[in-house]
Amino acid sequence: MGISRHRRLGIVALVAALGACSSPQGVNPNMVVPGPRDDAGGDPAQACGQVLEAPLGKVGNLLVWNTQDTLFVRLSGISPWQLTESHAHAGTAAPGNWWTFPAQAVHDPYVATFTYAFALADLGVSPGDTLHVAGHAFLMTPSYRFAEAQGQVEFVVQRCGNVPPQPGKDIVVFNDINPFDDTGMANPNNQLMVKNLVVYTTAGPRNDGTKVLFDRGRQSRCGGTGECSDPSLTTMRSVIQAQGFSIEELNSTQESITAIAPEVKVIFLWNPRETFTNAEINVLKAFAAEGGRVVFIGEWQGYYDAITLENDFLGKMGAVMTNIGEAVDCGYNTLPGTSLRPHQITQGMTDVTIACSSVLVPGPNDYPLYYDSTNTRVLSAVATIDTTPLPLGFVQPARVMVSPQSLHPLLNPSSATGY
Structure with missing residues (x-):
């Protein structure tokens, strides 16, 4: 736990140097860098096709879905666990180590869930394509129990309603x-x-x-x-x-x-x-x-x-x-x-x-x-x-x-x- 706290303090110092970025939805984690790491909200009920759920270790869940133009990756802690820091990967290639994940956030105060949004166009994919999606998090309970968890799934991008697929492939x-x-x-x-x-x-x-x-x-x-x-x-x-x-x-x-x-x-x-x-x-x-x-x-x-x-x-x-x-x-x-x-x-x-x-x-x-x-x-x-x-x-x-x-x-x- 001492090693983790030292690493977290280093990230917070880096955030202070870069400047904090608050979420447009009112969730106010300190962001490592701006971009798709904002809490994107999103509603799984609006998903095109299936919503994929996978465990995030033994203390959380990973939820993946897409709308017509956006992939959502939601990390959640199972009560009483909350996220202190989270990282997400989505791409056509398999993820590497979690510290290379392109989407990262430090959560202060801690949060129960956090959602990342990736534009499908930026990922270069269309309905029917398979994405490698992964989430990693550090979590804490109110009694200061600490956990690290990771989950990974393959997700097929779903087609929305009657929107026709693009030609080719x-x-x-x-x-x-x-x-x-x-x-x-x-x-x-x-x-x-x-x-x-x-x-x-x-x-x-x-x-x-x-x-x-x-x-x-x-x-x-x-x-x-x-x-x-x-x-x-x-x-x-x-x-x-x-x-x-x-x-x-x-x-x-x-x-x-x-x-x-x-x-x-x-x-x-x-x-x-x-x-x-x-x-x-x-x-x-x-x-x-x-x-x-x-x-x-x-x-x-x-x-x-x-x-x-x-x-x-x-x-x-x-x-x-x-x-x-x-x-x-x-x-x-x-x-x-x-x-x-x-x-x-x-x-x-x-x-x-x-x-x-x-x-x-x-x-x-x-x-x-x-x-x-x-x-x-x-x-x-x-x-x-x-x-x-x-x-x-x-x-x-x-x-x-x-x-x-x-x-x-x-x-x-x-x-x-x-x-």
Whole structure:
């Protein structure tokens, strides 16, 4: 305790030399330096998504949440313990020793809780990104018992309400190939959607990419003839090339994706039917971390027999959405503007043409792009990719039971349109 008191007196002397800084909320600790170390207040009830709680040693708690633009880190003592000094870290890198934490405060008088605020923009993160958050404190009781405590968590930044995620570092899911065939692409709005898929601004080196990959390997139904095989993608190809991109075929097989060329900006995965290994998932995550976009194109259950593969892939990439099967709006249908949701991908669109789509159930951080003709079921959605690499032995738990194929006895399983 004598060592701690000596160290505290040294900090107080430093504070006196620098000049004390009082909190705008009326809490009046002596601050080491101004900035995000002010007691930021904040209300966990206003959090976007989950509020994460972890122990601060055995004498306190660490609470972490975010709003649309701010991360809050609250340190609390468990009565009768109070904070005499606190330190907080939030960043994409793991914390070092507590004395290197960027946010620090000396509390005189002692306080029961103290909250730090970090601007998400300053941390360089968006919803779906993982942050390392840590808190450290010295605590005291009224009877002069002393304790030192520390806690650490990994926190996934939560998306707020209906605010769409930023483009890039995302996975876009269409459970229908027909918006991209020549019939669907006869609609100028579908052409605009394809343009928006490849032309976007993002952070990272992939922003300046000049290539788009089509992966129609992995025993894809697009590998032979049909609505997603050449020449049925002629219009789509022309739209992409008109934006200055070249298109290359990937034709991957299991374990073949070991690297992605630096000039690639977008990858289209067409109806894959061979599972992606964890090593391949990590290559795609690294691609996304640089601003790349992954477009996964599934289908309705009777036509596409790899829905379990799709859901496994989405979960490993960090999307909570699941393909639950079904067959909606079969035959070519143009969905009205009311089915669309605002996003960079749908910007400027007034409708979209589809033909028989499976249904997605989005998770809390997944964002719908368009609904079916009744405006009740999600047919396309986007999620920010969790770029944290997977352990090579990781197994994704089964996430959903799809509806039986017998529910679609009148549809033709040889056609993506259902007819």
